[in-house]
Amino acid sequence: MLGTLLAIGVARYFRSSIVEAYALAPAIIPDLALAIGLLALFGLLGVTLSLVSVLLSHVVFGMAFVAAVVIARLGQTDSSLEEASRDLGAGPVSTFTRITLPSLAPAIIAGALLVFTLSLDEFVVAFFTNGPTTPTLPIVIYSMVRFGVTPEINALAALLLLVSFTIVLSAQRITRLTDSV
Numbered sequence: 001m002l003g004t005l006l007a008i009g010v011a012r013y014f015r016s017s018i019v020e021a022y023a024l025a026p027a028i029i030p031d032l033a034l035a036i037g038l039l040a041l042f043g044l045l046g047v048t049l050s051l052v053s054v055l056l057s058h059v060v061f062g063m064a065f066v067a068a069v070v071i072a073r074l075g076q077t078d079s080s081l082e083e084a085s086r087d088l089g090a091g092p093v094s095t096f097t098r099i100t101l102p103s104l105a106p107a108i109i110a111g112a113l114l115v116f117t118l119s120l121d122e123f124v125v126a127f128f129t130n131g132p133t134t135p136t137l138p139i140v141i142y143s144m145v146r147f148g149v150t151p152e153i154n155a156l157a158a159l160l161l162l163v164s165f166t167i168v169l170s171a172q173r174i175t176r177l178t179d180s181v
Helices: 002-013 017-028 031-045 051-076 079-087 092-121 124-129 137-145 151-180
Strands: none
Touching: 002 017, 002 051, 002 092, 017 051, 031 051, 031 124, 051 092, 051 124, 079 092, 092 137, 092 151, 124 137, 137 151
16 A cells, blocks of 8 residues: 555656655665665664564565556556546545556556565565564574475475465456456
């Protein structure tokens, strides 16, 4: 949701290459630099490292990817439909829910699935922003792999691969279905 709102704000209201660069920066900068920056920010703000800090970090990380996908879709949509809706008396909320949101639905779904997959695999950001008592799945896998690859790790890797493929195929089908409607 935040990535979509960011994309609409950047594409419709603050159309500037500088603003767009700042909005998409977390997707462009290396994970290690982002993780260290977020760790420093949490330390400066006095935030205790926990699953909440990991969640906030992944929101920052994911917003940029969703925004990039939705900005690309906004570039393909016809803004005259929104203008026509407003000219015919629809308010901003009605125009958004009846015109803008349905046209952005494939990009929102694709962005959400992309971020879910990337977040599931994100080790560096989770490692730097997580507390010592609440390990995430990538951290648990890393700690298990350090002592050798076991059948459990192979099974987990196969499940993660299956989930990732299923998500990608689902996103493609949903995008095709919504584009044809």
